[in-house]
Amino acid sequence: MSSLPKLQIALDNQTLSDAIKSINAVGEEIDVVEAGTILCLQEGMEVVRCLRALYPEKIILADTKCADAGGTVAKNCADAGADWMTVICSATIPTMKAALAEVDDLQVELYGDWTFDHARQWKEAGLSQVVYHQSRDALNSGKSWGDEDLDKLKKLSEMGFKVSVTGGLNPDTVKLFKGIDIYCFIAGRGIRDAEDPIAAAREFKAEIAKYWGK
Numbered sequence: 137m138s139s140l141p142k143l144q145i146a147l148d149n150q151t152l153s154d155a156i157k158s159i160n161a162v163g164e165e166i167d168v169v170e171a172g173t174i175l176c177l178q179e180g181m182e183v184v185r186c187l188r189a190l191y192p193e194k195i196i197l198a199d200t201k202c203a204d205a206g207g208t209v210a211k212n213c214a215d216a217g218a219d220w221m222t223v224i225c226s227a228t229i230p231t232m233k234a235a236l237a238e239v240d241d242l243q244v245e246l247y248g249d250w251t252f253d254h255a256r257q258w259k260e261a262g263l264s265q266v267v268y269h270q271s272r273d274a275l276n277s278g279k280s281w282g283d284e285d286l287d288k289l290k291k292l293s294e295m296g297f298k299v300s301v302t303g304g305l306n307p308d309t310v311k312l313f314k315g316i317d318i319y320c321f322i323a324g325r326g327i328r329d330a331e332d333p334i335a336a337a338r339e340f341k342a343e344i345a346k347y348w349g350k
Contacts, residue, residue: 188217206235270303
């Protein structure tokens with residue numbers, strides 16, 4: 137196993153003011169602060185600028201799910217203060233490489249009918265991070281984490297990717313991934329909408345330490 141998995145918060149708020157309220161409640165407990173896709177679409181790169189101003193030492197991620205114009209989108213994110221950006225897995229390799237040239241690191245968001253052949257191409261292109269999803273829509277339709285998902289996570293990790301997971305996570309679900317080299321646990325509503333967000337974040341971290349601690 138590598139180092140302890142990081143805790144990433146997904147700020148999928150509808151407004152900048154609400155996002156700032158959410159992150160102010162838990163920011164010191166979080167490793168990666170994500171400006172969520174919905175928030176970026178609503179408020180633009182001002183979100184990233186504000187998050188960088190609030191947390192100059194944190195990793196800031198712009199969850200653009202970029203599909204095209206990778207270099208331009210990534211440069212805009214980096215200029216606003218983002219360290220990382222996301223691209224959708226269906227983006228072309230040139231789009232991904234152009235984006236990676238402008239930011240410190242790139243997360244490839246795994247949706248739809250991606251394959252391990254695609255993953256090998258990403259690795260060959262220099263990409264190192266992937267995010268494995270249970271999407272909000274899938275969760276709302278009753279889908280949950282299962283053996284098929286865990287097997288794919290293990291294979292991606294064995295290929296050398298830093299694998300992050302997201303989708304309906306709460307402290308009780310962390311143990312499902314025991315034995316897999318997870319890079320980031322990404323939680324949104326499980327922290328933001330908790331009755332006590334700080335307690336929820338600390339509970340996540342305690343569960344992570346329980347199963348991945350040395």
